[in-house]
Amino acid sequence: MSHYAAQDYEPITPALCRELLAAGQRGRWWLPDGPLEVRGEARIGRLLMAHGAGSGQDSTFLQRCRDALAERGVQTLAIEFAYLQQMRREARRRPPPRIDRLVEELMRWCDTLTHSSLPPLWLGGKSMGGRVASLLAARDGAAGLILCGYPFHPSGKPDSLRLSHWPLISCPTLVVQGSRDLFGSREEIAGYDLGGARVHLLEDGDHDWRPRRTSGRTQALLIDEAADVIAAFMADHA
Numbered sequence: 028m029s030h031y032a033a034q035d036y037e038p039i040t041p042a043l044c045r046e047l048l049a050a051g052q053r054g055r056w057w058l059p060d061g062p063l064e065v066r067g068e069a070r071i072g073r074l075l076m077a078h079g080a081g082s083g084q085d086s087t088f089l090q091r092c093r094d095a096l097a098e099r100g101v102q103t104l105a106i107e108f109a110y111l112q113q114m115r116r117e118a119r120r121r122p123p124p125r126i127d128r129l130v131e132e133l134m135r136w137c138d139t140l141t142h143s144s145l146p147p148l149w150l151g152g153k154s155m156g157g158r159v160a161s162l163l164a165a166r167d168g169a170a171g172l173i174l175c176g177y178p179f180h181p182s183g184k185p186d187s188l189r190l191s192h193w194p195l196i197s198c199p200t201l202v203v204q205g206s207r208d209l210f211g212s213r214e215e216i217a218g219y220d221l222g223g224a225r226v227h228l229l230e231d232g233d234h235d236w237r238p239r240r241t242s243g244r245t246q247a248l249l250i251d252e253a254a255d256v257i258a259a260f261m262a263d264h265a
Contacts, residue, residue: 030115031062041139049144060135061112064105067097072261074149074173075104075140077133077156080123083107088235089153092175095254101261106136129159134167149261154178154234158189165195171264172200173257176234179211179219193222199264200224203253205232227256
């Protein structure tokens with residue numbers, strides 16, 4: 028836990044975590060399943076955010092996204108999967124485990140963070156984290172899904188689609204995708220059957236919502252645009 032101790036994560040129990048959340052508390056806490064950072068007030072809703080495959084919640088992308096959402100009344104609850112915690116302990120990269128293991132981890136977090144006196148918990152995340160959230164929603168249901176840069180297929184394998192579970196998703200679903208995303212571009216998404224999901228394309232953005240300089244736009248502008256869309260979508264389905 029040395030990395031997280033240095034970041035002032037306070038060890039607490041799941042029961043105390045639920046009490047603190049119900050009381051409107053925010054902070055950085057260490058639970059049996061790992062670190063949790065709660066940011067922003069839930070004026071519109073609560074969003075459990077999972078990270079991508081290669082970096083954790085301290086990535087610049089996720090930090091900026093969570094700040095932007097907090098400004099708009101969306102409380103984010105950021106977690107890190109066990110394999111990422113091990114990466115930090117060992118100071119070396121390692122691949123994620125099988126996706127079903129991550130789904131089980133996310134399910135445990137949902138159990139910990141759900142409370143009858145709090146707004147329903149939406150699920151989502153960046154890239155792989157969003158895929159895990161969608162699989163859990165398809166299996167167990169969810170209040171809603173926010174998928175930031177969904178990996179519709181592996182890099183360079185456009186025919187290996189990750190959509191077989193999508194017909195089982197029945198909750199409100201928003202995909203926020205860069206129009207140039209190599210894991211699902213504007214042209215590719217146009218050919219997918221996404222059921223009732225809404226797709227918002229960030230013009231000229233890549234997988235991390237970075238536009239080209241020639242576009243005249245910036246990643247910060249695209250993140251703000253995405254946060255506006257996410258907050259409005261959650262408010263519409265509250």
